[in-house]
Amino acid sequence: MRNASITINSAALTHNLNQVIKKIPEKTKVLAMVKADAYGHGVKHCILSLQQADALGVACFDEAKQIRSLGWQKGIVLIEGVFSQQEWAESIEADCQSIIHHQKQVQWAVDQLPAADSACRTLWLKLNTGMNRLGFEPEEIVAVAKTLVDAGYNLILTSHFANADRPDHPSNVNQIKIFTEALTELRExxxxxxxxxLCNSAGILNFPECHFDWVRPGIMLYGSTPLEGISARDLQLKPVMTFAASLMAIHNIAAGAPVGYGSRFVANRPIVKGIVSIGYGDGYPRVVDGSAWVTVKQMASDSTESETTVSYKCPVIGRVAMDMIAIDLTEVPNPMVGYKVVLWGDPEQAEPSVDEIANSAHTLGYELLCRVTQRPTRVVI
Structure with a gap:
């Protein structure tokens, strides 16, 4: 058995949601983002921990159907809206609210009005404030809103920050200005x-004046930082995922010996090399640089004859393969095959955070979490 595993800590997820709730006004509601299978964590493993959320946000209707099949009774919002008139009809039947961001969606909504008591009578109207991805332009938003309100809909104006992780970026001031002016105009x-x-995870933390009626936390729910230069631990967030495997082989390597594909790593001294039963086929990034490390957990007996765990920081060496990675075990006394190896997990347990490994791979924690595969065994605690 390879012993590659992904452990989901449901208590950590609830903790992170509570951190969101503590930061927002009492009247503000929470749309918890669970798109991309709850950022790779498995939405079926996360729903029970998100019961305090007012609704769940997904990217598409297929994700919404899965959540309904799992028994979620509260609101679901399709953040990309629907992609056809048929899907609009199906989303009404499944009691899913939609974002409206282009004219065809407006027409589908006008042509087929949900029942008066349906949650689908509320639409999320997308305004392009500068992200330039989806949404109506400021000069057309009043006309679109009037069409929908006249048809019988209630509206939630929404938009998305382009640089919320960098609070000093000039686009933030401009986007907030466009949004608040449009909201005032619509209400008048x-x-x-x-x-x-308006606020995603970074917006929740950086722009408390913009919490409005709904916030949309995503990455912070899963214990990864949405901010540049500030760790999840500094934000009092707890990692929900621990990615781990075990030592499957140990060898002594002489100075000058290469390791792995391309012989990218060459030992500059005699080392003890370990092979770990995990690789990019499991979701560990192939492109990590020389700063990547893992934690090796060694069992040791103390004076009371009970077992304790000692953690050792071990560099990743050579190129990550599909099924294996190599690490430097030289600083681990008497390493043994079968020792647990944590690829990312809880810094409070002397383990690398997903954000640290993302930095080594020159990407974001979002991507690493979403790219874990179904091959590792899932464990929920």
């Missing part, structure tokens, strides 16, 4: 009851 000219949602 269309419907005074229009609600608003």
């Amino acid at each position: 000219q269309v419907d005074s009851n229009i609600k608003a949602s």
